[in-house]
Amino acid sequence: MDTRFPDLRQYGGAEAFLRACKPNTVLEMFTGKWNGLVMGALLDGPRRFNELRRMLDGITQKMLSQTLRTLERDGLASRTVYPTIPPRVDYELTDLGRSAIGVLQAIGAWAGEHADEVIAAREAYDTKAQEPVRSV
Structure with a gap:
C-alpha cells in the first residue's frame, strides 16, 4: 500500500472523505472550469494552441497554457512539437483522456438539463x- 495514502478505514474513517484519497486527487481534474472544456475542444483531434484559444471563449493565454500543462502532466493530453520554423505544436487527447470523455459528457448533459434550476x-x-436578519 502506498504510504502517502494510508488506509484509515480501520479507524472508522471513510477513505473517500480523506484529503489524500487517490481517487479524490484524480477527481480534481474534473473540478477546474477549463479542463473539461479544453478536453472537449480536443475531442475531434489534434489542435494548435491558437486554434484552442479561439475556440474557448474567455480563456486567457496563461490559463490555456496552465491547463494544457496540467492535462499533459495527468496523462490526458499529449503535446507534439514538429521541427519546422516556426515550430509547430499540436495538442491531442491520449487514450486515457478519451476514456474520460464519457464522464465529461455526462456532467455536461446534467448541467444543460439542470442549468435553469441551479440559476433559479x-x-x-x-x-x-x-x-x-430577523430575530427569532
Whole structure:
C-alpha cells in the first residue's frame, strides 16, 4: 500500500472523505472550469494552441497554457512539437483522456438539463441573503 495514502478505514474513517484519497486527487481534474472544456475542444483531434484559444471563449493565454500543462502532466493530453520554423505544436487527447470523455459528457448533459434550476436556486438564495436578519 502506498504510504502517502494510508488506509484509515480501520479507524472508522471513510477513505473517500480523506484529503489524500487517490481517487479524490484524480477527481480534481474534473473540478477546474477549463479542463473539461479544453478536453472537449480536443475531442475531434489534434489542435494548435491558437486554434484552442479561439475556440474557448474567455480563456486567457496563461490559463490555456496552465491547463494544457496540467492535462499533459495527468496523462490526458499529449503535446507534439514538429521541427519546422516556426515550430509547430499540436495538442491531442491520449487514450486515457478519451476514456474520460464519457464522464465529461455526462456532467455536461446534467448541467444543460439542470442549468435553469441551479440559476433559479442561486437567485433565490441571493435574494434571501439580502433580506435583513430577523430575530427569532
